[in-house]
Amino acid sequence: MNRLLIALCACLWAVTGHADTVSVAVAANFSAPMQKLAAAFEQSTGHKVKVSLGSTGRFYAQIKNGAPFQVFLAADDETPAKLEQEGLGVQGTRFTYAVGQLALWSAQTGLVDPQGQVLKTGAFPKIALAEPKLAPYGQAAVQAMTQLGLLHALQPRWVLGENIAQTYQFVATGNAPLGFVALSQVYAEGRFTQGSGWIVPADLYTPIRQGALLLNAGKDQPAAQAFMRFLQSPTARAIIRAHAYKN
Missing domain, CATH: 3.40.190.10 (Periplasmic binding protein-like II)
Known part of the structure; x- marks a missing residue:
């Protein structure tokens, strides 16, 4: 019995030992789907998600000033592109995760x-x-x-x-x-x-392409990398579409 208990404890330690928390800066418009995405991600991976909601412009300024966010989900695609060009994001990780209406x-x-x-x-x-x-x-x-x-x-x-x-x-x-x-x-x-x-008809405004970017703080963080992969999964895309976004 003692050996079994020790083995169970060792397994639990192994699972929790590899669990991590990803810090995500999220555009305020994406609040509702983000709640469901975070829950699905946590359930499927064991990692935790720390969500911060706000405006894309303010997040840009905070990231420029050293805010330790690991993933950025913006309300446009220009801001993540700018951060990538300025060396504050990991090259090649940027993609459009949703198109807002x-x-x-x-x-x-x-x-x-x-x-x-x-x-x-x-x-x-x-x-x-x-x-x-x-x-x-x-x-x-x-x-x-x-x-x-x-x-x-x-x-x-x-x-x-x-x-x-x-x-x-x-x-x-x-x-x-x-x-x-x-x-x-x-x-x-x-x-x-x-x-x-x-x-509002889509031809009255420029498409609201919302970009995701792995920031430098998340470069070597398994939870951040896993979240970026999850965001492109069929499960995540279905959640996003269900909240009146295109992707």
Whole structure:
């Protein structure tokens, strides 16, 4: 019995001894799928995931200043490319893990029509969007308003969120009656989960290609390397598609 107990303890030590934690900086729009991805990854590998959510622009600045993130999941592909070029990411590890979609959304039923004509009627005092200088979804919103010829008319009504998560909160709480959010935040199973919304046509903005990059801090970390592989697996891709992203 003692030998069996010792053997079991040795096996447990071997398993836990090789388990590690990967620190992932994640664009705020990707919060919901990231929770499921982390759970699936932990279950399949035994590794743990430490998730930090925020804006892509702020993460870039933090990584430049030495923040010890091991993996970066951005809301664009330009920022990971820049970090790779600047020697802060591992060459050849960058790839597009998701393509985001933009939505105009309100927590109020019936406020946003399926064609987005509410933008032209202007029957609202405020409109929320993520800070365009920091958040790719904010940049996409500006592009859409520009293409529609409404930028100058709507700009005085802007309420800017630091990232897309804060932008969503502005609209969900009624601080802004409507706003541009990530479709993944408000859409599931082929419909808006609450309120009213318009899926902004993809030809009104540059595709929101979201890039992943293994950062230098994760270069020799098994958990970080394993997470990058997992993110490209059929299991991960199915989770991402289920949250209104393309990949």
